[in-house]
Amino acid sequence: MDGSGPPETRSTCPYCGVGCGVLLRADGRGGLSVRGDPDHPANFGRLCSKGSALGETVGLDGRLLTPMIDGQTAGWNEALGHVADRFRETIATHGPDSVAFYVSGQLLTEDYYVANKLMKGFIGSANIDTNSRLCMASTVAGHKRAFGTDTVPGTYEDIDEADLVVLVGSNLAWCHPVLFQRLLAARKARGTKVVVIDPRRTASCDAADMHLALRTGSDVALFNRLLAAIRDCGAVDPEFAAYVDGAGEAFAAARDEDGAATGLSEAQIRAFCDLWLGTERVVTVFSQGVNQSTSGTDKVNAILNCHLATGRIGRAGMGPLSVTGQPNAMGGREVGGLANMLACHLDIGNVGHRAAVQEFWRAPTMADRPGLKAVEMFRAVADGRIKALWVIHTNPAVSMPDADAVRDAIAACPFTVVSDVTAATDTARLARVLLPAAAWAEKDGTVTNSDRTISRQRAVLPAPGAARPDWAILAGVGRRMGWSAAFDHQSPAEIFREYAALSGVAGGFGRDFDISALASLDAAAYDALEPVRWPVTARQRGGRFFADGAFFHPGGKARMLPVRWQPPAARTGPRYPFRLNTGRIRDQWHTMTRTGLSPRLSSHLAEPFLDIHPADAAPLNIAASDLVLVESPTGRCILRARITDTVRPGEVFAPMHWTGETAPSARIGALVAGATDPVSGQPESKAGVVSVRRFDAAWYGFAVSRCGMKPVAPYWAVARTQAGFRVELAGSEPVDDWESEARRLFAANAGTLSSFHDAARGVHRIALSDGSGLVGALFVAREPVAIMRDYLATLPGTLSPQVLGGRPPAGVPDPGPVLCSCFGVGVNSIVAAVETRGLMSVDAVGEALQAGTNCGSCRPEIAALLSALNAREAAE
Known part of the structure; x- marks a missing residue:
């Protein structure tokens, strides 16, 4: 370990299912340094761009710091009592299946365990499902x-x-x-x-x-x-x-x-x-x-x-x-976080399994059938079967298929609770009760990665305000619902011991998941727990499954299944001729409540987009950088067109990260139908059908500001920068007074305006400054605005008399759009290095500029840039 400063704390990255080890060091002022743990078996010190930027995401901006009931602050006793009372009343009137939990792979295993125990063993319903249903x-x-x-x-x-x-x-x-x-x-x-x-x-x-x-x-x-x-x-x-x-x-x-x-x-x-x-x-x-x-x-x-x-x-x-998409999707599977499972890989449909878990928990009741899977669950919210809903660390109003209908269902639910780190999500804004949860780096517990390795996540920062760990919030409700002894949990170590002991019961049934050798860990041993791959029993530690031909079906054999190709549920046709694929981009995570706080991660791809093949774009009169209106049977979005042959003709691709907070017209979940696999209940998010046409905007805009902006336009997409914020805009109606619009956008009545207007060409450029420098600048044109965006994004807060020019003065370098997020290296910097130093390979670029030498995920883009430069040179 690095010997300078306070000691580092070993923990686990909160992003994907790789489960990388990290070394954390708090600076005493709320900040955090992060580096890869060279001794962790998942990553041996490597981190991706998101993991490398974790220190930029731990600030308190936007944090939920106190419980809220109907928009008013409340104490914990009042808030937990209110939640317990409403759930208890709903169950008494309508039965246990009238309530539901929708949880998340962002939970630690101990949190997941308490939630599953509360719902299945004490409320007596299996209506607990997780956003991992959308994943694996x-x-x-x-x-x-x-x-x-x-x-x-x-x-x-x-x-x-x-x-x-x-x-x-x-x-x-x-x-x-x-x-x-x-x-x-x-x-x-x-x-x-x-x-x-x-x-x-x-x-x-x-x-x-x-x-x-x-x-x-x-x-x-x-x-x-x-x-x-x-x-x-x-x-x-x-x-x-x-x-x-x-x-x-x-x-x-x-x-x-x-x-x-x-x-x-x-x-x-x-x-x-x-x-x-x-x-x-x-x-x-x-x-x-x-x-x-x-x-x-x-x-x-x-x-x-x-x-x-x-x-x-x-x-x-x-x-x-x-390979799983979330840091603890595997832990959620292990504790029974899915509606059709019991803890420790036991089966909810098996009478013996149910009885064993009920006896272990000393539970008054036990769910005796699978609960509602995610898509079914929100349909039940919509039609009134579910009357009380608790959403924990996820944003279904954006991320679920048929997201508009899900949003409306949550809004109409008689009682909705949201536990999260922020109130600024599409889902949290719909809740009756908000409960402030501890965030990553403030939480203590375990996670399991994609290859069955259990790792510790350790708190290194104090939880701010009244924020509490999720297990403590859940246990507090359980006690107030009348089950004090069962939920008298005092620490994650205690919960882990209980969970490990239950896995021994599962082991007795011959199940694969058994970590019973860890059931005797005291607090010190739990705190010091090294990464370990399950199973962990008195006879076995880690190891491989199935090479010996021993499987877990009755009779001990595996089963090959006769399967046949079936087309996607939705069929393309004249009205919806394109097949829509959705997915992630390199530097963002889920709905950006964490990664969106990092200027570095927002600089690579700063707005939502639709990839479309040139052969499809041409007959639709769609050019590069145009906005396009994308419609499906369930919703519509406005996205920036990227014309590329990386997609097949007839197929389009859009990322799923933007929300009502960052780009309201780009909530991709609104385009995805709720068709699901009949066995798994997982929705089909890769094969929707859509129409695409050019969005005929009356004007296009781009703005930078040192403070958050509040756009009002059919299309806008905001991203954080090192100096503040940037936003892309477009509107379908003319604006009469752009100077007043700029003041409204920057929420500033005072300050000095400088402007340039060419009404004939529809060009307007407005800058607002005060004594400390540039407050914001707005650029408007009838076509997508041609300016140097990445340079302009550095100017808020500075004295920048030439800002209206939209480009740097002579002699001032413009690094261009960021290509390598790990080291903040822009396209123009790479091009300049190639041209002046004669760099001929990706490795040479890395040696000269560091680009591509950390996580390496930008190396294909560097290679493509070099290829384009070589092709241009050959043509010249």
């Missing part, structure tokens, strides 16, 4: 169908030892950058081949030996073709076949599959099959492109079938590996 529920269902339990057989070490890694529906380079760097290291050290299966050409394709741009939703057809080839080529493992049931039916279904559904050529399919069959050490990494589908569970089983048929599972360098 299809994987859970596929695992259970194949293995008998939700067991992840793969480990990160398998990536190090594989000879072929197949990325299916996973842009690993942007969504799990640290794992991608691990893959690149294996590629360099041992020549590991990489195949990317994805309708889009993503950053992950930069390292691919083969990119299969299959038609959206056709993964089952491709893997069935592979399974048929396994059978035809004699690649079935005869010894492992003795441990597997259902092979005959699965092979029969695969033999009938038509590869034409994939949109790939026979040569492409054959090349993939030959590579897979000819390489024993194969790891298949899959993520949301597989899960978020009305056939997501079948896609998972199509992949698992291929590994089971060949025995390529549970051994070093081979097997399926699901």
